[in-house]
Amino acid sequence: MADREYRDNFPKGALIGGAILLIVTLVFVATVRLADVAPAAQVPATTDAVKSRYLKFADADNGDVIVTAVDGAGGPQHIATLTPGTNGFLRAVMRGLVQARKIDDIGPSVPFKLSRLADGRLVLADPATHRRIYLRAFGPTNAAAFGRLLDDQPMGDADPQVARAQSTSHSP
Secondary structure: OHHHHHHHHOOHHHHHHHHHHHHHHHHHHHHHHHHOOOOOOOOOOOOOEEEEEEEEEEEOOOOOEEEEEOOOOOOOEEEEEEOOOOOHHHHHHHHHHHHHHHHOOOOOOOOEEEEEEOOOOEEEEEOOOOEEEEHHHHOHHHHHHHHHHHOOOOOOOOOHHHHHHHHHHOOO
């Protein structure tokens, strides 16, 4: 008897409204998927690179990260040594890309590609996993860390934030 009272008291309008909402949603999603509608926010894929460099990152026994450029006929060229506690954003991005390679059972033989596009954006691409990271999304300071690798600028001994913190803490 309790079941009958429950069925009689359940609002049929809410049930019908929920069913209509579900059907409309499914029809909308199916229409968009079948019509192959492009996403509203999409990065243009045809932007040409103004400058590119192929880079390899290797861990040293002391915790340093050795950055080597592998493009050009001159063979591998050492371009930076990132000491522990420095260049945190750069290290974190590379750690994430290397982790993705490990998941896919891909070794370090394929270099990463760092490019500056015609519109000034920096893109770090992993040809092995087809992942691309648009570095401007992380702010100008973080993108500049990778820009220094592309432009043969010295990496410095520390991140700008660390250097500022150390200079203010050691001031007399």
